[in-house]
Amino acid sequence: MYPYFRTKLLAGKLKKKMTEIQELWWAQEIENLYKLLERFSVFSTALSFLFRFFCFFWYFEYFSHSSSITFPIASIFSVGVVKYFSNKSVKCKALVLLLYSETLNFLFRYEAKFIQEDQKQLLETIAFLVVLLFQLALVRNKLYFNILLLKYMYIWFVSDLFIRNEQDVSFYYCQLMIIIICFINVLHSHSLKISFERFISRNELETSKNRLNTIKESFSDGIIIISQDLKIQFYNPRVLQILATTPDNLFNTVSSAHYIENRKVSNFIPTNELIVDISYLLNNSEQNEIVLGITQIGLSNLEWRAMQIEWENLKAVFLTVRNVNHLIELEKKVACDQMKTLLLRSVSHELRTPLNSILHFTEDLIKGAKEWRGEEAKKLKMIYISGQQMLSLISDLLDYSQILIGVFSVHKTYCNLREIVQNVCELFKFQIEKKNLFVTYRIDPSLPDMIYTDHLRFSQILLNLLSNAIKYTLEGKIEITCILTSKNSMKCYIEDTGIGIEESAMKNMFRFMKTSNVPNLGPKGNGIGLYISNLLSRQLGNKSIKVKSSIGKGSVFYFKVDIFENFSPSEILDKIESNDNENILPISIPSNYIKKEEPKDVLIVDDTEFNLEILSSILTSGDVKYDEASNGKEAVEKVLNKDNADQPYKLIVMDCEMPEMNGWEASRYINQLYRQGKIKYLPHIVGYSAYCSDEDIKLCYQSGMVEFLPKPCSPDKILNTLKKFYMYKVILISKFSLNYQGLL
Template sequence: MDSMKSLWWSEEVEAIYKSSQKISKAVVLIIIIARTFSLAIWPSYHTLVLWIPTFCTHILIYLFLKSAEYKSAVYKAISILIFAEYWNNISIFIWSPYLQVHSGLAEMFSYISIYHFMIPVVKNQWLWNLFLIKHLYIWHIHKIIIEGEVRLDHVSPFLILVIIIVVCNDRAQFRQSISFERFLYRKELELSRSKLATITQAVENGILIISNEKIEFYNSSILQLLGCEGNNLYSVLQRIEYCLDKKVTKMTNSILLFDDINFALENIINNEICLGITKQGTINLEWRVKKIIWESRPCIFLSIRNANQIIEMESNIANDKMKTILLRSVSHELRTPLTAITHFISEFSEQKKHKLNSEDIEQLAIISTSSKLMLSLINDLLDYSKILAGVFSIRKTYCKFREILKNTCELITIQAKKKKIVFICRVDPTIPEEIYTDSLRLSQVLLNLLSNALKFTMKGRIEISCLIDANGKLKCYVEDTGIGISESMMKKLFIAFSSQNSSSINPNGSGLGLSISNFLVKSLGEHPIKVKSQVGKGSMFWFSIDIFQGKYDQGSYEKINTLEPEELHYFSLSKYERYRSNSWTDVLVVDDDEFNLEVIESILNKYHIKHSKAHSGREAIKSIECRDTKHQFKVILMDCNMPEMDGLETTREIDLLYKEGKIKNMPYIIAHSAYSSDEDRQLCFRSGMSDYLLKPSPPEEIISTINKYL
C-alpha cells in the first residue's frame, strides 16, 4: 500500500491536500447557507427532491472534513476529490457569465481547468477516472430524478468529453500503469540481483548450485579454491576424492565426492549435511551440501570453505589439552613424594637441631629450600596448565603480608649466602599488618622475581623494597646487579618458554616464571610487571597490586579485633595442649601411598590426635561399617586419586551408607589432593566432601582444618 501510494503522492499533492481542507470547508459552508436560503425563498417539489439529499450530503462532507484525521492515503484522496468537486462548482460560476451558453459547456470548461491544474501534480490517472465516472453517475441520477429518463438529446458536450476521457484515458492509463509497475518491479529485481551478486562474490566460501548435471550458479570463490575455470568446473568436481579418514557422511561408500553430491537429492529440503574434507594442493576444503528449490525445481546447493585455519586451531586445542593433561599428571606425581620430603626434613631439623653441627644444619636448610623451590616450580607448571585450560582463578582473603614476605625471603637468603651475594629487604612501616589478596599468588610472584634475580646475579646485591603508593596499592621493587637484559630479549621476557639465552652463564630456568608472574600480577592488580635494565649493570622489576577490599581510605585500614575471655584462654595454650583436648576423637586417614600415610600419621601423632588409616576406598568403607555406632569416625582425610575406587566414589558410597541407615552419623570428609583446579574442587564438594586440602599442606593447615570438624 505504501509503495503504491508513493507513486502518486508527492509534496505538491500534500500542499494541495492541506490547502483543500480549509477551502473545502469554506465552500461547503457557503453552499449550505446559500441553498438553505434558496429553499426558504423558492421551495418546489423537484427542488426539494433534488436538493434535500444533496444538502444532507454536503453536511456529511463538511463533518468528514472537520473530524477526519487524514492519516491514511484514502482520507487524503477523498479530501482532494471533494476539493476538485467544489472547484468545479466555482469554475462553472466563473465561466458561465463569459460564455453565455448552456451550463454544460461551462461545466466542460471547468473540468478542463481542473484537469490542467491537477494533472502536472497527480501521477496516477486512476484517481481522475474515479472522479469523472462519479460525475457521470450523478448526472444520470439527476436526469432520472427530474425527468424520469435519460434521453440522447440531454447529452451535453461535457458528457461527450467525459465519455471520451474515461474510455481513452482508461485504456491508455491502464497500459501505462501496468508498464510503469513492470518497470518498478524490474528495477527492484535488478537491484536485488545486484545485491545478491555482491554478497556471493564477497564471501570467502565457495558457492555452487547444480541441477540435472548442469551448473546453475557459482561464485568466484569456488574457482579460486578449486583452481579452475568456469567452463571445466563440472568436470573438475567429478574427479575430487576425499582425504584419508576425512569423510564425514555415510550416504555412500564411495571415495568420490560427486557420488555423495548426487545422492543428496534424496535428502530432505534444507537439511544441511557435512560431506567431509578434500585436499586441493595445500588447502583442506570442507564440503557441505543441502537440497534446495531453485527456480521451482529441486537443486543441490554446495558450500565449500578453506578449513586450514579450523584444522590448525583444532590441532592447537588438542595439543593444549594434551599439555594440560601431561602437566597435571606430572605435577601430581611430583607433589606426592615432595610431601614426604618437605615434612620429614622439617621434622628432622626441628628434632635434631640440638644434636647437629652448623654444617649439617646448613645442609638441611639447603635441602629444605630446594624442596620448596621445587614446589614453586610445580606450582608454575600447574598454573600454566590452568591458564591453557582457561580455568585459572584468584582467591583473595585477608592475610599477613610481612609473614608472606618473611617466608619468601628466608628461601632467598640461604641461596644468596651460598653465592656470597648481599640480600636486602626494605618494608614501608605504613603497610598494614593484614592485606586483602591471594597470599599464595603474591608469594609465588615474589619468589619468582627474587629467584630470577638470584639466578642471573654473580656478585653484588639483590634488594627488595615494598611500600604503599599514593593510590593505596602495594608496590614492590626487586633490583639486582646481575647481567642485565638486552632490548631484543626484553620483548620476549614475559612469553612462556622464552627464557633468556644465557646457558653459558646459568642453565637453569624453565622460562615459565616471569610469564606466569606477569599473569598473576595482572590478575591481582590492573597493570603488568614493569622492567628497566641495562646490560652488564643489572635490572629492576616492579609491580603494584590491590590490597584493600573496598575503597582505599588512608589511615583507616588497620582493624583491631577483640577476643572473648574463652578465646584468650584458648590462644594462650601451646599448640600441643590446644589439640590434646580432642585426643579422644577418631580420625580416619585414607591414602594409597605409604609415604603420604606416614607423613599424616606423623603430624597427627605430634598433635596427639587419635587416628586410623586405610590404604584404599574399599578398606575405608569396611572400617566405617565395622565401627560401633557409638564410636563412629567424625573426620576422614581422603586422598582423591586412588586405584580401584577413588576418593570421590568412596565419598558417595559413605553417603549412601548414611542414607540407608547403616551408619548413624555422616562423617566430615576432607579432600587431600594434589589437583588444584576449580573443577577438581567442585567435583569434591559435589561428591559430598566438606573441605579441601592441597598437597603438600603445612602441618598447621592440616591440623586446623581437621580441628574445625572435631
C-alpha cells in the same frame, strides 16, 4: 507533542525520498524518450533520402514539383543536433525533445496546408500523435500538461475551422474536445502511474539482482546446486577456486571426492563417497542442514554441508563447501596442547609426591638439628630450600599447563602480607649468605596486616622476582618495598644492584622460552618464571610487571596488587578489627583438647606409603588417633563399619588418585550413602593430592569434599585444617543433594 513532531519529521523524510525517486524516474523517462528520438531522427532521415531517391528515378515529374532539397538537409542537421546533445544534462535533452516535437508539428502542419492538402487530415493526425508521444510525455505537472493539450486542441479543431471561415463552431466540436482532453488526461495519468510502478519494480529488481550477485561473488563458501538428475544447476565462482577446477569439470570433481578416514559425519550409508550421500539426499526427505564430512582434494581439507531444497519446482540439493585447513591445524594444536597439559599434570603429580616426603622429613630433621653439627644442619637447610624452590618451579609448570587450556585463575583470600614477604626471603637465606648479599624489606605502615589477594600467587611473583635478582646480583643489596597507593592497591618493588639489563633485552624479557645468556654468568633459565609472574601480576593487579634498569647499576621490577575486597581501606581495616579471628588459625593445636576426643576419629587415605607415613607423623605430633586406608574402596568399607559400630569418623583426609576407587569416587559414594540413609553420620572429607589444577580442585568440591590441601603441605596447615573441622561434631543434617561447586 513529541510524537507529532516525530511523525512530521518522518513524513518529511519520506516525501523527500519519494521526490528523489520521482526525479530519477523522470530522468530515466527523458533518457528513454531521447533514445527514441535518436532512432526516430536517423530512421526518418534515411527514409526521406530513400523516398526521394525513388521519386527521382520513377516519378521525376512529381519530384520536381515537391518540396525542395532542403528537407533532407534539415533532417541531417537534426540528427547532428540530437547526437550532439546526447551527452548533455537531462534538462537539455528535455528542451531538445520539446523543440524537436514543435518543429515536427510545424513541418507536418505546413505540409498539410500548403503542399499535401489532399492528405491534410492524415498529416495533422500524425502531428498530433508526435506531440502526444514526445511533448506531453515531458511534463509531470497536470497544469502544464493541460495547457499544452488545450493548445493543440485549439490548433487542431478551432483554428482549422476559423481558417475555413466556419465561424459557427458547433456544439459537437466542443463536446468532442472535452471528451478527448479527459480521455488523454486519464490515459496520461494511468500511463505515468504504470511507468512509475515499472520504474520502482525495475529498480527493486535491479537492486535485488545486484545484491544477489554481490553475495554470490563475495560468499566465502563454495555453493553448488545439484538437481535430481545429478546435473549442476548453479554454482558460484568461489567453488571453482576452492576445488581448483573448471566449470566443465566441476561435477567430475564433486563425484570423485572421498571422505577422509574418521572424518565422515553423516551416517546415511556406510560409504566414503560424497556423491552417494548426495544421491541419498535427493531421494529422501531431509529438510535440515546436514554436515556430510571432510574430504581432501589436493592439499586442501574441505568440509561439505548439504540441505534439500526446491529448485524450479524440482527437488535439488544445496551444497556448501569450505576449506578447513586452519581448523584441522587448530585441532592438532589443541590436541598437542592437551597432551602437553596431561604430561605436565602427570609430571607435576609425580614430582610432588616424592617432594612431599623430602620436604616433610627434612623439616623434621631440621627441627631436631640441635643434636647435629653446624655443617650438617646447614646441608639439611640447603636440601629443604632446594625442595621449596623445586616446588615453586613445579607450580610454574602447572600454571603454564592451565594457561594452555585457558583455565588459569586466582583464588583470593585474606592473608598476612608481612608473613608472606618474610617466608619468601627465608627461602633464599642460604643463597643470600653465600653471595654476601644484603637483603631487606620495607612495608608501608599504612598497609593493613591482612590483605585480600591470592597469597600463593603473590608469593610466587615475589619468589620468581627475588630469585631473578639474586641470580644477576654479584654484590651489593636487594630491597623489597611494599607501598600503599591511593587506589586501594599496593605496589611492590624489587630493587637490586646487579649487572642491569640491556634495553633490547627488556622487550622479550617476559616471553616464555626466552633463554637469557649473560656474559660470565652463562645461560640462566628459559623465562618461565618471569612469564608466569607477568600473567599473575595481570590477574592480581590488572597490570603487567614494569622494569627499569641501567647497565652496571642494577634493576627495579615493580608490579601492582589489589588488596581490598571491593571496599575502601578504612572499611577493610574495620572489617579486620571486628573479625573474631575466625579465619586466622593458630599455628598449633592444644594437645589437651584432642586427647579428650574419642580415639581414631580421623581416617587417612593414600596409596603411597611415604604419604601415609607423613600424615601419620603429623597427626601423631598433635596426639590425634587415626586409621589408615590404602584406597577409596577400603575407605568406604571402614566408614560403613565405624558408622555401624556407632563410632563414626569425624574427618577423612583423602588422596584423589588411587587404584580400585579414587578419592573423588569414594567421596561421592560416601555422600550418596548418607543421602540414602545407609550411614547415620557424614564425616568431613578433606582432599589431599598432588593434582593441584583448578579443575582438580573443582572436582574435589563437586564430589562432596569440604576442603583441599595440596601436596606437599606444611604440618601447621594440615593441623590447622584438622582443627577447623575436627572441633565440630560429625554432620547430622537433613538429607539433601550436596553441591559444593559454589565454594570455588
